[in-house]
Each structure stands twice: as C-alpha cells, then as structure tokens.
Amino acid sequence: MVSSPMWRWTLLVLFLLYLGVAFSSIDLNFPRMLDGLTRGWRFVDGFLNPNFTSRWSDIQTGIIESLTMSVTATLVGILFSIPIGMGAASNISTKPFYFLCRFFITISRSMQEIIVAIFLVALFGFGAFAGFLTLTFATIGFLGKLLAEEIENIDKAPLEALKATGASWLQMIHYSIVPQITPRVVGLWLYRFDINFRESAVIGIVGAGGIGATLNTAIERYEYDSAGAILLMIIFIVFLCEYTSGYVRKWLI
Amino acid sequence: MLSLQQLSKQYKNSELALDNVSFDVPSGQVIGLIGPSGAGKSTLIRCINRLIEPTHGAIYLDDVELTQLSTSKLRKQRRRIGMIFQEYALVERLSVMENVLSGTLGYVSFWQSFFRKFPEPLLQKAFGYLERVGLLEHANKRADQLSGGQKQRVGIARALAQEPSLLLIDEPTASLDPKTSRQIMRLIKEICKERNLPAIINIHDVVLAQTYVDRIIGLKAGKIVFDGSPSALNASVLTTIYGKEEWNTTPACEEEVSIAPVPNFQTKLELAI
Structure with a gap:
C-alpha cells in the first residue's frame, strides 16, 4: 500500500476529517423522524391487518385488468419474439436481418418499463391499453434475446444432417431446432408471464392501469390495509404462476 | 455413379484443402477415404453435397452436375445423397x-x-x-x-x-467400441451391396477399412496419394499417406488377437494419428 509511514498517517487523518465533515452536513431532524415512525408504523400495521373487503370490487377489477394485460401482452409478445428471435440468432439468420433484429432487441431492452409506460400513457391516455403495449414491447425484447441465445447454443449436427437430407429451411428449423429448445423456451415464456404480472403492478402507478393503479389509489388515500391486501394478492398470484410453471416444465422435458 | 473432376477447395486465408481431386465411384462400390487429420476428408465429402462449396471442379451424380445447381435444384439433388455422421447427428x-x-x-x-x-x-x-x-x-x-x-x-x-443414390459417411465408427464398429461397417457394406449403392466412407481405422471396403483412397494435404484395392495398402503406402512410422512392428500380445485378415502385414493398426 503506501510505504512511507508519514504519508500513511496523513491520509488516515485526512480521511477521518472528511468523514467528520460529511456526517455533520447531514440534516437530521429528529422530531420529523419520530413523526415519520408513527406513520411508518401505520403502514406496517396496515399490511399486518390486510383489509380485503372494503375495496374488494376495486381490487377485483384491478386484478382482472392486470391479468388480462399480462396474458395478452405475453401472448402477443411471444408471437412477435419468435421471428425477431430467429432473426437475431446468428447461426440461422442473414447479416442485414440479424443486425435489424438485434437493434430492435437492444432498443427494447435498454428502455426501462416505467419510462416506456410514461411515454405510452402520454400517447394513448390512462388505462390498460398503454400498459398492454408497454408490457408487449418489453416482452418482445426479453424473449427475443433469450430465444436467439437458445438457438445459437443448439447442437448444430442435427441441423447439418437435415440440411443434407434436402429439407427446406422451415423444415430444418421445425425438426432440428424446435425440439432442442422447446423445454427451455416454454419455461422462459411462463417466466415472462409472471414478470409481466409483477410489472403490471409497477407501471399501473404511472397510469397504465391494472392492479398498480388500484394500489396507487389505496396508498394515496392512506388506506394501508387495502394496499396490504393488494400486495398479498400480487404475491399470491406470482406464487401460483411459479408453481404452475415448474409443473408445466417438468411435464415438457 | 459418382464422378469428381478436378475438385479443389480453398478456404479463406489458408492453403488448399482439396487440390485437384478426381475419381469415379461406380454403383455399388464402397470407398474408404483415409488420411491424417486435416487432410481434407471431411471437406471432400461435404463438397459433394455442397454443405461446403467447392472452389473449382465439377461433380457428376449420374448425369447431374452438382456444383452448378441453384438452391432449389440443389435441395432436390440432396435428397438423393444420404449422409451418415460421426456423432450420429440425431435429434x-x-x-x-x-x-x-x-x-x-x-x-x-x-x-x-x-x-x-x-x-x-x-x-x-x-x-x-x-x-x-x-x-x-x-x-x-x-x-x-x-x-x-x-x-x-x-x-x-x-x-x-x-x-439415396449415394451414401456419404463421415467417420461412422469413431465414437463406437470395436465390436459395434465392425457391426456398423458390416451393415453399411451389406446395405450398399443390396441396393447397389456407391458410398464414400471417411475412416481413421485402417484395418477396419481394409476389412469392409472395396477400394481405398488415401488423401494427404488435399491430394490423392493412393487409390487402389485394400490389399495393395502396405507399409510404404501408409508412410506416404501418414508419414514415417514403424508400420510392421506389433507388440507380441496383439499378434494373437489379430482379427483382420490383412495381407502383407497382419497387424492391428489402430492408427492414432
């Protein structure tokens, strides 16, 4: 480290000095903190005593809207991610198409859902449609990238063997690539579904509909018990997805 | 009948992988293609069904010239060329x-x-x-x-x-044990005789090749250096193909279990080259 003892000590003293100055610049307001603690406790208390009943119809509408958003966005996302993922797999694609698809995936992956949601809410107004578009856009990038990687990692011997039989391009894809990647890819589709459901709660906060909107309203009204109920519902549904997807994948392999 | 005429293949920035290779394969003939690793055996059989594009030369399968075909016509011709792989290449x-x-x-x-x-x-x-x-x-x-x-x-x-009207076979026994290797080679030979199919087999195991093929072609650095019957394959030919080695010496214990009826030198040559 530092060889000269004098330098070592000087650096240490300077560091401690900086630490002291830095700490003294923090503006601590203890009465405000105490105030906050009681509010924080109300929050925790609300979650510990979730109230499903008083806002049940709102929660129900929100959950159904979120599920609709997630299901449709996942399905449409899968549909678009297949050609884009295939185009972005260097071993079966052509150069210009490869760069085009990679470019789209990069754009989709570099934009955070919330930012896309804010933009699309501004474009299409509040509600589930903006949410659906946001999730679809994110799903295409996510699944397209992973599909491309799965395709690039296949055992290429069967591909060559089928090419040698005189099979067409589509037949080669269907007989040698699809069987190799199906279990992993279907797993990823199910995984993306529960990501979409969780994301629908987040983007709802910026106005893109779904359970997130209900959650936001509950918090703004200081109805922490209803908010707790909503969070529990989200956790429960994600759990359900997790178990179902595990089961489906076992059945597929 | 398959006919290769002055076939050459040049990979980018490297020496010729195939150098002016010409030979005919009559119907029903099984050819063993031997040679050291990197001699161009794999390139040669893949040039025939154009999984690798040859640089020069012509390939005739019966009356069809394969090197000039458009993609869709090539696909039709590939149906007539069966291929068998080292690692099976099954799905x-x-x-x-x-x-x-x-x-x-x-x-x-x-x-x-x-x-x-x-x-x-x-x-x-x-x-x-x-x-x-x-x-x-x-x-x-x-x-x-x-x-x-x-x-x-x-x-x-x-x-x-x-x-198929032709079989291209790439190291069919390289991943198999000796007994299974012989069974597979025998099966291939029988099938070729039954259907009067010409076949080219890339193979490393010289003794196995001598036992089951009708004709042997030796490839070295992309050139044909031997073309003849399996019985004509002797130590000096092997030296030409693979380089200097004590081809005739055998450990005493292997002499007794020698299985292949090979003229000239009754050795079990597991060529680990």
Whole structure:
C-alpha cells in the first residue's frame, strides 16, 4: 500500500476529517423522524391487518385488468419474439436481418418499463391499453434475446444432417431446432408471464392501469390495509404462476 | 455413379484443402477415404453435397452436375445423397421413428411434416428401414434412450429413408467400441451391396477399412496419394499417406488377437494419428 509511514498517517487523518465533515452536513431532524415512525408504523400495521373487503370490487377489477394485460401482452409478445428471435440468432439468420433484429432487441431492452409506460400513457391516455403495449414491447425484447441465445447454443449436427437430407429451411428449423429448445423456451415464456404480472403492478402507478393503479389509489388515500391486501394478492398470484410453471416444465422435458 | 473432376477447395486465408481431386465411384462400390487429420476428408465429402462449396471442379451424380445447381435444384439433388455422421447427428428429443422420417423431409411439404402427416407409403418404407437395421421394436423410443450403436443404426435408416443414390459417411465408427464398429461397417457394406449403392466412407481405422471396403483412397494435404484395392495398402503406402512410422512392428500380445485378415502385414493398426 503506501510505504512511507508519514504519508500513511496523513491520509488516515485526512480521511477521518472528511468523514467528520460529511456526517455533520447531514440534516437530521429528529422530531420529523419520530413523526415519520408513527406513520411508518401505520403502514406496517396496515399490511399486518390486510383489509380485503372494503375495496374488494376495486381490487377485483384491478386484478382482472392486470391479468388480462399480462396474458395478452405475453401472448402477443411471444408471437412477435419468435421471428425477431430467429432473426437475431446468428447461426440461422442473414447479416442485414440479424443486425435489424438485434437493434430492435437492444432498443427494447435498454428502455426501462416505467419510462416506456410514461411515454405510452402520454400517447394513448390512462388505462390498460398503454400498459398492454408497454408490457408487449418489453416482452418482445426479453424473449427475443433469450430465444436467439437458445438457438445459437443448439447442437448444430442435427441441423447439418437435415440440411443434407434436402429439407427446406422451415423444415430444418421445425425438426432440428424446435425440439432442442422447446423445454427451455416454454419455461422462459411462463417466466415472462409472471414478470409481466409483477410489472403490471409497477407501471399501473404511472397510469397504465391494472392492479398498480388500484394500489396507487389505496396508498394515496392512506388506506394501508387495502394496499396490504393488494400486495398479498400480487404475491399470491406470482406464487401460483411459479408453481404452475415448474409443473408445466417438468411435464415438457 | 459418382464422378469428381478436378475438385479443389480453398478456404479463406489458408492453403488448399482439396487440390485437384478426381475419381469415379461406380454403383455399388464402397470407398474408404483415409488420411491424417486435416487432410481434407471431411471437406471432400461435404463438397459433394455442397454443405461446403467447392472452389473449382465439377461433380457428376449420374448425369447431374452438382456444383452448378441453384438452391432449389440443389435441395432436390440432396435428397438423393444420404449422409451418415460421426456423432450420429440425431435429434435427441424426437422419437426414433421421427428421426428416420426426417430423412424424407425433402419429399413432403412443410405442413405435412409439421402435422406429422407423412404419406402412408413413406411410413411403410420407414418401418422397413428400421426393420432392416434391426430397431423395429424401438420405433417409439426417444432417440436419447438408445446406445451409440443403435443411434448409428437410426442414422443409417434416416439416410436410407432418403432413397439415396449415394451414401456419404463421415467417420461412422469413431465414437463406437470395436465390436459395434465392425457391426456398423458390416451393415453399411451389406446395405450398399443390396441396393447397389456407391458410398464414400471417411475412416481413421485402417484395418477396419481394409476389412469392409472395396477400394481405398488415401488423401494427404488435399491430394490423392493412393487409390487402389485394400490389399495393395502396405507399409510404404501408409508412410506416404501418414508419414514415417514403424508400420510392421506389433507388440507380441496383439499378434494373437489379430482379427483382420490383412495381407502383407497382419497387424492391428489402430492408427492414432
């Protein structure tokens, strides 16, 4: 480290000095903190005593809207991610198409859902449609990238063997690539579904509909018990997805 | 009949992989292609069905010139050229029968193959080929449940399902034990005789080649350095192909278990080159 003892000590003293100055610049307001603690406790208390009943119809509408958003966005996302993922797999694609698809995936992956949601809410107004578009856009990038990687990692011997039989391009894809990647890819589709459901709660906060909107309203009204109920519902549904997807994948392999 | 005329292949930024290779393969003749690693054996057989594009030369399969074909015509011709691979190249998650039927993909439309609606005559033939290679009772097993030898038999049945006029065989026994290797080589030879099929087999095991093929071609650095009957393959020829080695000396214990009836030198040459 530092060889000269004098330098070592000087650096240490300077560091401690900086630490002291830095700490003294923090503006601590203890009465405000105490105030906050009681509010924080109300929050925790609300979650510990979730109230499903008083806002049940709102929660129900929100959950159904979120599920609709997630299901449709996942399905449409899968549909678009297949050609884009295939185009972005260097071993079966052509150069210009490869760069085009990679470019789209990069754009989709570099934009955070919330930012896309804010933009699309501004474009299409509040509600589930903006949410659906946001999730679809994110799903295409996510699944397209992973599909491309799965395709690039296949055992290429069967591909060559089928090419040698005189099979067409589509037949080669269907007989040698699809069987190799199906279990992993279907797993990823199910995984993306529960990501979409969780994301629908987040983007709802910026106005893109779904359970997130209900959650936001509950918090703004200081109805922490209803908010707790909503969070529990989200956790429960994600759990359900997790178990179902595990089961489906076992059945597929 | 297959005819190669002055075939050359040059990879980018490297020496000639194939240098002016010419030879004919009459119907029913099984050729063993031997040579050190990197001699161009793999390149040669892949140039024939243009999995690798040759740089110069012409290839005639019966009357069709293969090197000049457009993509769609090439696809039609590839159906006539069966190929068998070292690591079997099966689709492991498909059934044995599906793997065999994948050999007929060039004859059916995409939707027929998509819904697995193969025409009845093709199905009957596929069952026939499975029976021929002795795997009929395994038709519905998944390919990854088979042993190496069985997988190679599926590979042979898949090639036959193409109704080929030529077989290209790339190291068929390199992943198999000695007994299974001999069984597979015998099966290939029998099938070629039954159907009067010409075949080119890339092979490392010289003794195995001598036992089962009709003619041997030695390749070295992309050039043909030997072309003749298996019995003409002696130590000096092997030195030309592979380089200097004590070809005739054998440890005493191996002399007794020598299995191959090889003229000139009764040695078990496991050529680990």
